[in-house]
Structures are given as structure tokens and as C-alpha cells.
Amino acid sequence: xxxxxxxxxxxxxxxxxxxxxxxxxxxxxxxxxEPAESALALTHYDLAIVDIGLPRMDGHELIRRLRRRAIExxxxxxxxxxxxxxxVIGLDLGADDYMxxxxxxxxxxxxxxxxxxxxxxxxxxxxxxxxxxxxLARRTASSRGAPLELTGREWEILQQLMLATPNxxxxxxxxxxxSEWDKELTTNAVEIYISRLRTKLQGCGVEIRTIRGIGYxxxxxxxx
Amino acid sequence: xxxxxxxxxxxxxxxxxxxxxxxxxxxxxxxxxEPAESALALTHYDLAIVDIGLPRMDGHELIRRLRRRAIExxxxxxxxxxxxxxxVIGLDLGADDYMxxxxxxxxxxxxxxxxxxxxxxxxxxxxxxxxxxxxLARRTASSRGAPLELTGREWEILQQLMLATPNxxxxxxxxxxxSEWDKELTTNAVEIYISRLRTKLQGCGVEIRTIRGIGYxxxxxxxx
DNA sequence: TGGACGCTTACATTTGCCTGACAGTGGCGG
DNA sequence: CCGCCACTGTCAGGCAAATGTAAGCGTCCA
Numbered sequence: 001x002x003x004x005x006x007x008x009x010x011x012x013x014x015x016x017x018x019x020x021x022x023x024x025x026x027x028x029x030x031x032x033x034e035p036a037e038s039a040l041a042l043t044h045y046d047l048a049i050v051d052i053g054l055p056r057m058d059g060h061e062l063i064r065r066l067r068r069r070a071i072e073x074x075x076x077x078x079x080x081x082x083x084x085x086x087x088v089i090g091l092d093l094g095a096d097d098y099m100x101x102x103x104x105x106x107x108x109x110x111x112x113x114x115x116x117x118x119x120x121x122x123x124x125x126x127x128x129x130x131x132x133x134x135x136l137a138r139r140t141a142s143s144r145g146a147p148l149e150l151t152g153r154e155w156e157i158l159q160q161l162m163l164a165t166p167n168x169x170x171x172x173x174x175x176x177x178x179s180e181w182d183k184e185l186t187t188n189a190v191e192i193y194i195s196r197l198r199t200k201l202q203g204c205g206v207e208i209r210t211i212r213g214i215g216y217x218x219x220x221x222x223x224x
Numbered sequence: 225x226x227x228x229x230x231x232x233x234x235x236x237x238x239x240x241x242x243x244x245x246x247x248x249x250x251x252x253x254x255x256x257x258e259p260a261e262s263a264l265a266l267t268h269y270d271l272a273i274v275d276i277g278l279p280r281m282d283g284h285e286l287i288r289r290l291r292r293r294a295i296e297x298x299x300x301x302x303x304x305x306x307x308x309x310x311x312v313i314g315l316d317l318g319a320d321d322y323m324x325x326x327x328x329x330x331x332x333x334x335x336x337x338x339x340x341x342x343x344x345x346x347x348x349x350x351x352x353x354x355x356x357x358x359x360l361a362r363r364t365a366s367s368r369g370a371p372l373e374l375t376g377r378e379w380e381i382l383q384q385l386m387l388a389t390p391n392x393x394x395x396x397x398x399x400x401x402x403s404e405w406d407k408e409l410t411t412n413a414v415e416i417y418i419s420r421l422r423t424k425l426q427g428c429g430v431e432i433r434t435i436r437g438i439g440y441x442x443x444x445x446x447x448x
Numbered sequence: 449t450g451g452a453c454g455c456t457t458a459c460a461t462t463t464g465c466c467t468g469a470c471a472g473t474g475g476c477g478g
Numbered sequence: 479c480c481g482c483c484a485c486t487g488t489c490a491g492g493c494a495a496a497t498g499t500a501a502g503c504g505t506c507c508a
Contacts, residue, residue: 100352104369105369107366125247125337136247137247151485151486152485167362168363168364173268176267176268177250177268185487187464188488191464191465191466191467192466192467192486192487192488193486193487194466195465195466196467210464210465210466211363212375212463213376213464213496214363377496377498410498411453411454412498412499413497413498415455416497416499417497418455419454419456434454436453436454436505
């Protein structure tokens with residue numbers, strides 16, 4: 001997991017870098033947009049974190065130029081508290097998510113992981129969480145090398161959960177996505193598959209949590 | 225991953241459908257705009273693929289009507305080779321991407337995935353006060369990176385308070401917003417949830433102030 | 449100081465979720 | 479064509495969390 005951090009404030013940059021490295025990411029850092037552009041053009045990064053307020057060429061301009069050159073790396077932008085417009089503009093230009101400064105590191109980490117996961121599903125059609133791996137194209141799942149036998153429904157629901165993490169999957173939407181055109185389905189059906197999935201997912205370093213009245217969320221289990 | 229395909233040519237439709245299903249998408253198909261509109265209004269789709277040249281109501285009209293009804297599903301339009309204007313008009317009306325016929329399936333798949341990814345990640349909306357953060361889309365609350373477990377009612381009330389700060393939230397209005405259509409509720413219920421929220425919000429740099437006879441107000445605590 | 453309002457604890461009720469048992473369905477091999 | 483699967487989804491009992499009522503106490507203000 002390699003990340004490029006584009007941030008001109010040395011204090012902030014060091015803080016973020018340290019946190020990311022502790023979490024197991026490899027971090028490269030530039031203080032300005034121009035070297036960032038070359039770095040992204042030359043090497044592969046799994047993600048770029050871009051501060052909007054940069055000297056000379058600002059973050060927006062950087063994003064615009066990258067996208068124009070069809071560099072598809074996922075981008076997370078950092079904005080000041082009151083920069084509502086910054087976020088909107090940034091997302092329009094092709095950024096994928098944003099964080100408002102000051103922020104807490106665990107939240108940043110969660111978002112990074114989510115972004116990387118999604119971008120992988122867009123290109124390689126593989127997803128992973130804990131020791132669990134899904135191959136969307138082949139429709140297979142495995143954990144620690146051992147294949148998991150999943151039925152059609154189980155697969156469908158697990159896929160939704162994996163694509164959404166760490167967000168909540170709405171139970172009602174899940175019901176609809178399982179339903180065919182007119183056929184109605186009780187929410188209980190979903191509960192059943194969740195139940196069956198839970199037993200199959202034991203030992204996969206992953207847990208399906210119930211959000212009462214809303215739906216379910218897939219969490220990675222952090223080892224003690 | 226559920227996709228609605230709106231395409232009147234049966235040959236083309238079958239080809240696309242087959243390719244999408246092989247890639248793991250669930251595909252529903254309509255040959256005209258009217259049933260597509262109802263389908264999109266009734267159920268959740270992750271994406272809609274709309275052919276511009278449809279009998280009776282054309283694709284542009286469909287998109288216009290959908291967006292007018294605030295149906296936010298990502299839309300990819302299919303246009304004929306020479307329909308340059310079609311693309312421009314379509315994108316202006318609120319489509320998210322286009323493909324020119326004839327096209328290669330892998331490219332279509334790549335674009336679909338990119339669109340779905342974008343629509344998922346760009347929908348964050350959050351509120352913050354003190355060290356407290358609410359993510360309205362995810363329905364989660366956190367403080368300093370640590371998630372807060374909130375029940376439905378607690379969430380509802382906290383959200384009202386956060387949206388209102390620094391203004392006062394009228395207690396009577398809160399009662400009404402919690403009450404179902406006919407069900408009466410005592411103001412005491414609100415007091416209970418305020419009480420429970422207060423204990424959960426300790427250490428979040430935030431305080432719920434009582435305005436006697438009126439309601440409550442959320443204040444940030446200024447550190448000494 | 450009294451009364452209205454608000455806070456909090458205890459508890460009963462309601463709601464939503466989990467899961468075992470079982471029936472319907474369709475594919476497949478004999 | 480039949481029986482054997484695997485898969486799907488309904489039902490119903492049990493359970494736990496969430497909700498809201500009642501009641502006792504604290505607090506504010508006239």
C-alpha cells in the first residue's frame with residue numbers, strides 16, 4: 001500500500017506520515033503540487049492525499065491536471081473547516097473523498113482503506129477484508145487460501161457488505177436488490193442469510209455487526 | 225450490484241445483459257422509458273444504462289424527469305456514433321457518463337464500476353462540534369476516532385441539536401418529530417434521551433444546555 | 449417556601465433480530 | 479420419471495435491545 005501525501009505544512013505532514021506508517025502504509029511526501037504530479041505520473045500509488053491549500057499550483061489545479069492526463073489514482077483531499085466550496089469543487093474535479101482539518105487519524109485511516117478497497121474493485125475486481133478475499137469476476141471467496149463455499153444469496157449479500165465497508169448496508173435496500181421484479185421478500189430472509197454467513201465467516205477476521213433498525217456493517221476484527 | 229438497462233433493440237439489450245451478468249451484476253431490462261421511470265422510482269438501482277433513441281419518450285426526456293423527481297441514480301447513456309449533441313445534452317441533463325455505440329464490453333464495465341464507485345464515495349455529509357462528528361449518510365457518530373453507539377432515538381435527537389447549534393431546539397417540536405402519526409408522547413421521553421445522551425457525550429467537548437420552558441441547546445465547551 | 453419544571457432510576461412493554469424447523473423449487477443423475 | 483440433493487424463503491418461539499411510563503427527587507424562580 002503506497003500513498004503519496006501532498007501537504008505543505010511540515011508539522012501536519014509529519015503527523016500524518018507517522019500515523020500512516022504506523023498503520024503499515026508506505027508514504028512518500030511532497031510539499032508542492034508540481035513534484036506530486038511527476039511522482040504520480042511516474043510511479044504507481046494506491047492513493048493520494050492532497051491538501052487543497054498549496055503554494056503556487058493549488059490542489060484543485062493538481063487534481064484537474066491529473067484527471068486530464070487520465071491518471072486514475074484515488075484522491076482524498078484535505079480542506080480547512082470552512083472550505084465547503086473546496087470540497088464540492090474537489091469532488092467535481094474527480095476527487096473521491098475529503099476530510100476536514102483538523103481530523104482524527106483513525107477516521108482518516110478508515111477512509112483510506114475504504115477508498116483503496118473500492119478502487120481495487122473497480123479495476124481488479126478483487127476485494128479483501130480481514131483474511132477474507134472475494135474475486136468478483138470469478139465469484140469465489142476464500143480465507144487464508146481455503147475456499148469458502150457460498151450459495152448465490154450468500155454471495156450477493158457478502159459482496160454488498162464488502163463493497164460498503166466501513167459503511168452500513170441498509171437492510172431494506174438489500175431486500176430490494178435480492179427481489180426480482182414483482183416478487184416480495186420479507187426482511188427475515190436477509191436475516192437468515194446474515195445468520196448463515198456469520199457461521200461461515202468464523203475465523204475470517206471479520207464480523208457482521210447489526211445496526212438495529214438500519215441494517216448491517218462488516219467490520220474487521222482488530223487483534224489484541 | 226443491480227443495474228437497470230433501458231434499451232429498445234432486443235439484440236443489443238441481450239448482448240449487454242449477458243456481459244453484465246457474466247461480470248456479476250444483476251440486470252433488469254425495459255425496452256421503453258415509461259416502465260423504466262416507475263422501476264427507478266420504486267426500487268433502488270446502483271446504476272441505470274439508458275439508450276438515447278427510445279420509442280415515444282426518448283432518453284433525454286427520461287433523464288430530465290428522473291432528475292426533476294430527485295432520483296439520484298448514476299446514469300450512463302448510450303448514443304449513436306454521430307450523436308455528438310446527444311452526449312452534450314445528456315450530460316447537461318444530469319447523466320454521468322456516456323458511451324458511443326458500438327463499444328467494447330470491457331470498457332463499458334470499467335466505466336460502470338467507476339461510476340458506481342464515485343456515487344458511493346462522494347455522498348459523505350457530516351456535522352461536527354467539539355470533538356464530535358456525525359456522518360449523516362452513514363448514520364454514525366464518533367469522537368476522537370472512537371465510535372459512539374447511539375440508538376435510533378438518541379441519534380435523532382442529537383442530529384436535531386447538531387443541525388440547530390448554536391440555536392435552541394424547541395422541546396415540543398422534538399416531541400412531535402419523534403411521535404408517530406397518532407401516537408402521543410410525553411415530554412418526559414425527550415428528557416430521558418437528553419439524559420442518556422449527556423452521559424454518552426462526556427468527553428466530547430460538547431454540552432447539552434437546558435433552556436427552561438423552551439428546550440435544549442448544544443454548546444461547545446471551551447477548554448480552560 | 450411552594451409549585452412548576454426538569455433529571456434520573458426502575459421497570460414494564462414493545463420492537464426488532466436470531467435461529468431452528470420445515471416446506472417449496474429446480475437441477476441432476478439414475 | 480423419480481428421488482435426491484442444494485438452495486431458498488416462511489414461520490414461529492425465544493431473546494435482547496430499545497423505548498417510554500411512572501415516580502421520586504433536585505432545581506429554579508416567584
